[in-house]
Amino acid sequence: MNRPAVCVVVPVYRAEATLDRCVQSVLSQKVAGGVGCVLVDDGSPDASGALCDAWAARDPRVRVIHQEDRGVSSARNAGMAAADSEFLVFLDSDDALRPGALQAALQAQQAAPGDFVLWHYTTGEADPAVAAPDADPRPPQGLARLWLDCLLAMPWNKLYHTALAQQIRFNESYTLGEDLQFVLDYIALLQRQRPGFSYRVVRSPLTYYNCSQTGTLSTRYHANYCEIWPQHFSKLNAACLAAQCPAEDLRLLHRAELTVYAEGVADILRRDPAPLDGLKRDKAAAALRAPWLQTLLEQMRAERCYSAYYLPCRWRSTRLLYTMAEAKRTGSPLYGKLDWAGYYLLLGRLRRD
Template identity: 40%
Template sequence: MRGEPESGTAAGQGNVRVSVVVPVYNVEEYLEQCVTSALDQTHEHLDIVLIDDGSTDGSGALCDDLAHRDPRVRVVHQENRGLSAARNAGLSLADGDLVTFLDSDDWWDPTFVATLVEALSGHPEAGTAVSGFVRMPGEASSMPTRTLRLYSVDESLGLFAGQHHTLLTISCAKLFRREVIHDVRFPEGRLHEDEFTTYRFLARAPAVLVPKHLYLYRQRPGGIASQTLTPDRLLDAVEAAEQQERDFRAWGHPAAAAWAGDQALRKRLRLIRLLASAGRTTEARQQETALTAAVRTDGELPHSLAVRALRQMARMSPRAAAVGFDLATRSRALIARAGSPGTART
């Protein structure tokens, strides 16, 4: 374990070129704050790639204006193809030694890049540096350490497959070495692109965690994080968890594979209920069949007793398991609300 880096940029580290991939779609109101936060970084050697993904407001013109103001900014305009395609386009153009992702309605603390560059420079074995983030408005992400710490691949995947899943899953609030990203690309047409992708970066090299909240994550109406949970979104989440389980099995990480399998099970049970409540009976039955097949390929993964019982129920009756899981979830939510501060009790 090594000490926390000082803010600023150490001698020689300022020469490290960092590519910043910024997908842009209809964020005229927030884009200037986002890009300005990148241009104002204490680490100045930046390659900022704005991918205008077919914006229909003034975002595209603002991208061009920002590029005219500072030669570190480049712009590509393309037809609307979605977040993954925009990130992939940025990756194909990025020429920095290190790469990071910044969503166009978010912004950075001025020391974000310098702090993560220094963390990677001090840990040459690490492929990823991870910062905490703050939801705006909202709370700061929890961190597994109070001091800068290097985590092995096994340890990083353990954090991913646990209470720090969101911190390790989002592709933003991280700085990657190019060789860690290499040939991995975000899946186009998916709604949970980070769930399919970021863990693959973490599996390639250790990660260094910086216990500072340097990424500001805007919560806004109409943003991706605020979108209603639909069957299509939930199906993507199921398939991402199943991909994780397969990969973790193949890579020899049984605990992470068990966690991913548990997530796939719970999400598919929710999906069955969501489809049934929407009157999409045929699709619900298809998911019941898929669930039955999934729980029969359990292997010897270290599931908890509660999950083993749920999987056994799903083998016997997927529909009953979905109903029971839904009722249990609702009951837990009611109990949590009843026990929260300020809640009236009768």
């Protein structure tokens, strides 16, 4: 088989119900230069590995790697190392590429060879939007905005140069947020290799994202959540400062980071497996004393950036924070009341916008 123009790497684990749709969405792509697919069976205990082999047996564009259960980052690293294409795309086994997605991404890249191409996604499998290469340029200073627009943190809505991507790896020691680390490492590599590059965001949703199958804060508890995210956010903040992102974007980014962290603290109280409530409170209280959080709060005060979680975190009140997070999660009007009460207590010294 000749070297394809683009290779799609799919980590596979417990994907019996969705793998056929995923692979079919890849192989049905019409791409000048051809498409390849690397399926990495990460020790899946169901029939996913056999399904991978069946696809490889009937289509030479499919290659299969079987490995012990080492996690999604290891699977992506193995698939990336095996890719022999000019470009690389990641896809999760419960997601799918929309018709025309790869050709649209490649055309957007051809229109701006030095740029980093990203695209929107949809959670509606029957989304009527047509995949098209029309894209919006964004300057390097738009990095924080990409995160705020939910376009940065995932690896599967981006077109990578395979030779560049193979110079870095997903950090297999992380169980949460490792995707953001990889993307930031790739951007740093691009900055060294291609100074002055910009981002190009394809307007069409090119990936169907099946959010119902993904372990998120609402569906899966991570005991070290409040230890991991400060590491990721520190790296993100450093990258945004290096990119000279506008102060307004940084202010909004810091507000979003506080929300992510505070709701992680609340999740300790909600779902940590500690046998005693007192142990949960101690763990949550320790998270509120974290130096990273104190630095973030000082930054927000200097920026005059208000958040509903600002005072609960400043006061280190696990009870108030949990009350607010639960009210927000359940859609209770109490959240809005406590939000505005905090704003008025600060006498308008911080900005809500």
